[in-house]
Amino acid sequence: MLQFQLWKKLLVAAIAALGIIYALPNLISTNNSAAFLPGKKINLGLDLQGGSHLLLRVDIDAVRKERLENLGERIRRDFRTKKIRFNALVVSDEAVSLQVRDENDRAAAQQIFVDLGNDYSTTNDGNAYQIRFNDAGLALMRTRTVDQSIEIIRRRLDPEGTKEPIIQRQGLDRILVQLPGVDDPEAVKRLLGRTAKLTFQLVDISMTAVEAEQRGRTPPGSVLMESANDDGYNYLIEKRVMVSGEMLDGATATFDQNNRPAVSFVLNSNGARRFGKVTGENIGRPFAIILDGKVVSAPTIQSQIFGNGQITGDFSVAETNELALVLRAGALPAPLIILEERSIGPGLGADSIAAGKFAGVIGLVLVAIYMVLSYGFFGGLAVAALAINIILIIAALSALQATLTLPGIAGIVLTMGMAVDANVLVFERIREELGKGRSAIAAIDSGYQRAIATIIDSNLTTLFAALFLYVFGSGPIKGFAVTLGIGILTSMFTAVMVTRLLVVIWVERKRPTKLIL
Amino acid sequence: MRLKLVSSNTSINFLKFHRLAVLFSSILVAGSIGLFAILGLNLGIDFRGGILIEARHNSGPADIGRLRGELESLGLGDISLQGFGTETDILVRVQRQKGDEKAQIAAIQLVSTTLGDDYNVRRTEFVGPTVGAELAEKGIMAVVCALLAIMVYIWFRFEWQFSLAAIIALTHDVLSTIGLFALTSFEFNLATVAAILTIAGYSINDTVVVFDRVRENLRRYKSFTLVDILNKSLNETLSRTVMTSVTTLLALMAIVVFGGAVLRDFAIAMIWGVLIGTYSSVFVAVGLLSRFDIKRNDDDEAETPEYERS
Numbered sequence: 146m147l148q149f150q151l152w153k154k155l156l157v158a159a160i161a162a163l164g165i166i167y168a169l170p171n172l173i174s175t176n177n178s179a180a181f182l183p184g185k186k187i188n189l190g191l192d193l194q195g196g197s198h199l200l201l202r203v204d205i206d207a208v209r210k211e212r213l214e215n216l217g218e219r220i221r222r223d224f225r226t227k228k229i230r231f232n233a234l235v236v237s238d239e240a241v242s243l244q245v246r247d248e249n250d251r252a253a254a255q256q257i258f259v260d261l262g263n264d265y266s267t268t269n270d271g272n273a274y275q276i277r278f279n280d281a282g283l284a285l286m287r288t289r290t291v292d293q294s295i296e297i298i299r300r301r302l303d304p305e306g307t308k309e310p311i312i313q314r315q316g317l318d319r320i321l322v323q324l325p326g327v328d329d330p331e332a333v334k335r336l337l338g339r340t341a342k343l344t345f346q347l348v349d350i351s352m353t354a355v356e357a358e359q360r361g362r363t364p365p366g367s368v369l370m371e372s373a374n375d376d377g378y379n380y381l382i383e384k385r386v387m388v389s390g391e392m393l394d395g396a397t398a399t400f401d402q403n404n405r406p407a408v409s410f411v412l413n414s415n416g417a418r419r420f421g422k423v424t425g426e427n428i429g430r431p432f433a434i435i436l437d438g439k440v441v442s443a444p445t446i447q448s449q450i451f452g453n454g455q456i457t458g459d460f461s462v463a464e465t466n467e468l469a470l471v472l473r474a475g476a477l478p479a480p481l482i483i484l485e486e487r488s489i490g491p492g493l494g495a496d497s498i499a500a501g502k503f504a505g506v507i508g509l510v511l512v513a514i515y516m517v518l519s520y521g522f523f524g525g526l527a528v529a530a531l532a533i534n535i536i537l538i539i540a541a542l543s544a545l546q547a548t549l550t551l552p553g554i555a556g557i558v559l560t561m562g563m564a565v566d567a568n569v570l571v572f573e574r575i576r577e578e579l580g581k582g583r584s585a586i587a588a589i590d591s592g593y594q595r596a597i598a599t600i601i602d603s604n605l606t607t608l609f610a611a612l613f614l615y616v617f618g619s620g621p622i623k624g625f626a627v628t629l630g631i632g633i634l635t636s637m638f639t640a641v642m643v644t645r646l647l648v649v650i651w652v653e654r655k656r657p658t659k660l661i662l
Numbered sequence: 663m664r665l666k667l668v669s670s671n672t673s674i675n676f677l678k679f680h681r682l683a684v685l686f687s688s689i690l691v692a693g694s695i696g697l698f699a700i701l702g703l704n705l706g707i708d709f710r711g712g713i714l715i716e717a718r719h720n721s722g723p724a725d726i727g728r729l730r731g732e733l734e735s736l737g738l739g740d741i742s743l744q745g746f747g748t749e750t751d752i753l754v755r756v757q758r759q760k761g762d763e764k765a766q767i768a769a770i771q772l773v774s775t776t777l778g779d780d781y782n783v784r785r786t787e788f789v790g791p792t793v794g795a796e797l798a799e800k801g802i803m804a805v806v807c808a809l810l811a812i813m814v815y816i817w818f819r820f821e822w823q824f825s826l827a828a829i830i831a832l833t834h835d836v837l838s839t840i841g842l843f844a845l846t847s848f849e850f851n852l853a854t855v856a857a858i859l860t861i862a863g864y865s866i867n868d869t870v871v872v873f874d875r876v877r878e879n880l881r882r883y884k885s886f887t888l889v890d891i892l893n894k895s896l897n898e899t900l901s902r903t904v905m906t907s908v909t910t911l912l913a914l915m916a917i918v919v920f921g922g923a924v925l926r927d928f929a930i931a932m933i934w935g936v937l938i939g940t941y942s943s944v945f946v947a948v949g950l951l952s953r954f955d956i957k958r959n960d961d962d963e964a965e966t967p968e969y970e971r972s
Contacts, residue, residue, distance in 0.1 A: 331771065331774065482763045482764070483790070484790040484792055485789050486770075487786075487787045488785065488786040489784070490782070490783065490784040490785060493785055500920060500922035500925075501922070501925070503920045504919075504921035504922075507916040508915075508916035511916060512912050512913060515908065515909060515912060518664070519905065521664060551925065552853055552856055555917055555921065555928055555929065559910070559914065559917075561909075561913045562909045563867070563909075565906070565909050566867070566902075569902050569909070573899075573905070577898065580671070595878075598874065599870070599874040599875075602870045603867040603870040603871050606815055606816070607863035609808060609811045609863075610812070610860065611859075612811075613805075613807045613808035613859065614859050617801070617807070618804065619852070622855070629860065629863075662664075
């Protein structure tokens with residue numbers, strides 16, 4: 146155990162040197178002066194650098210409902226053009242159902258259903274038909290909706306592409322968003338909290354909304370819609386969409402002629418043509434600007450409008466900025482539901498790092514004092530190994546670009562306490578051997594020899610605990626598991642190799658015949 | 663002169679206290695289960711769902727009394743307010759709101775509006791009911807799987823008796839830690855699960871060190887009785903056990919005092935774990951071994967592991 150071949154010595158030295166090189170960037174405060182070093186800084190978790198972690202669920206059911214409603218309309222149209230008579234076309238959450246009146250039309254109806262495409266399956270009971278999404282169609286819709294949502298979220302949260310958010314699909318219908326360095330998490334939630342479906346539709350002037358409410362029935366082709374201002378005011382709106390959000394070419398926050406915050410928009414050529422046509426035909430009539438199913442405002446058309454216009458309403462400047470941003474980014478295909486949120490302000494993160502560092506230094510000093518008091522010179526060697534151990538942990542975290550979280554800092558501090566254990570095992574063993582009257586070198590030799598099996602056994606079992614923390618943990622807990630696991634591996638290395646090498650060098654120099662430990 | 667908390671040549675008859683330890687541990691475990699059943703755990707939002715907001719007063723100490731009144735009048739149900747770490751910092755916990763996730767988000771906004779401009783919101787955590795249930799499930803899975811894996815490993819490296827004794831000792835540690843949380847109503851959250859697993863890791867580490875020595879002494883001292891061997895092994899490893907416990911406790915104390923409010927509960931749980939883990943290695947794990955009939959003459963079977971041959 147006391148023979149160290151030269152290549153082993155060099156290997157240990159090389160690993161320690163690599164550790165120092167990879168750990169160094171973390172000591173340099175600026176980002177760019179470390180260009181000559183190969184490594185990067187440790188990746189700080191959101192709880193340390195501040196930021197927002199959001200777990201979102203894409204409301205697929207809403208999309209399915211919408212798609213089925215469109216499907217219902219299409220079937221209605223197709224039946225009419227083919228002159229097939231039908232009854233009771235109903236769109237439920239999961240299916241479109243209808244009744245073909247004449248048995249002889251069934252073949253023609255079947256053909257219409259086949260022409261709908263591969264995404265649907267049709268079942269019938271006599272003349273009663275049900276059309277629903279099949280599994281493949283559902284899966285395709287889910288994938289597309291989630292992928293589109295991710296794209297829109299990225300455009301909304303990171304319009305300039307500089308913030309490096311992590312936006313990932315998780316499971317079937319979930320999206321994980323990790324956005325570092327957020328000052329106002331509420332703003333993030335507002336940005337994601339609306340689908341931002343914008344449409345321009347004409348106001349139905351055949352009767353007032355109040356009349357329609359009293360009748361309990363709206364004219365065909367029109368619906369009642371709430372005002373966005375929460376004033377309980379309703380509008381009677383024609384269902385036909387003049388212009389929708391996809392036809393926008395741009396949107397910016399601005400002020401209207403009365404100096405109130407507003408959003409100005411530019412339509413693309415298709416949108417401009419349609420808008421121009423409808424506004425030209427309807428001068429003097431009001432049209433409604435509808436955002437997410439609510440009427441933002443309903444100005445009267447003064448003159449024909451083509452390429453651009455303004456959305457005014459009861460907005461603050463911040464609201465127009467956000468509205469312009471979400472309109473530019475595009476509408477979400479489905480509403481997002483926030484399942485989990487963890488937002489940390491940058492101040493708290495910095496405080497946590499400072500407290501963690503301070504606790505680490507104090508812990509290290511306490512352990513060092515105790516080790517030196519207990520084992521003297523050998524204790525000093527163990528402390529040196531402990532310092533190398535900490536450097537190696539930092540280096541490994543930097544090199545792997547693992548995320549250091551607040552519980553991770555606790556893991557490192559805890560490792561300091563536990564890392565000396567391997568050395569303690571060896572030293573105690575050496576003491577025992579000395580107690581049996583062995584010579585210094587023999588005692589050191591057999592001390593190491595006997596302790597190593599114990600060290601490996603005990604550390605491997607702890608490694609299992611860390612492994613399961615990693616597999617089942619989430620967020621900061623995963624970070625803790627990584628630091629704990631790395632800490633176990635590096636502390637085994639430093640105790641078995643580094644301390645032993647230091648002891649060997651000492652033995653070779655001094656050739657001690659007597660040893661007091 | 664060396665600092666020695668334990669002299670090198672102790673000969674304490676640990677197993678004499680075995681009956682007492684069995685009694686104590688039984689009361690501890692039964693009491694823990696009882697406390698858990700009666701008081702339950704103060705589950706954090708990780709598992710129960712709900713809202714947690716940490717805020718700091720911009721100038722001077724937080725006015726907890728006034729704020730409490732205002733928050734309670736919001737009608738958000740069970741809402742708790744406490745100082746957090748320093749006198750300027752507060753922690754608001756709001757129970758899970760009736761209704762869907764949107765109701766929760768609305769409640770967060772309501773609380774931040776009530777805190778007003780005097781307070782700077784430093785942390786917002788919200789866990790919806792679906793995710794809470796999943797996190798709880800994962801937490802239980804992590805603890806159970808870790809215990810099983812440790813059991814299999816010990817079985818593989820030692821005899822089944824060792825494995826059984828170790829797993830009983832570990833379960834003892836885990837249950838009594840849960841009992842501590844029920845008794846003190848410390849918040850039980852994801853970090854606590856991490857603490858429990860680390861406690862399990864620490865405790866098994868301790869146990870394995872003693873077991874290793876027992877195995878070695880079983881081979882070496884064939885004429886000794888099992889009880890003598892166990893006592894001898896405990897005494898031989900005692901100074902290491904104490905040494906490692908003290909260094910770990912020193913590091914943990916540093917976290918408790920200087921590590922900030924978020925880590926404090928975690929470190930306190932760990933300190934308890936180090937104490938109970940050390941106790942259980944000595945008195946529960948080894949104590950149980952003394953009751954088992956351990957096969958002795960297995961020199962031929964017990965292969966020396968490769969790394970032990972020099």
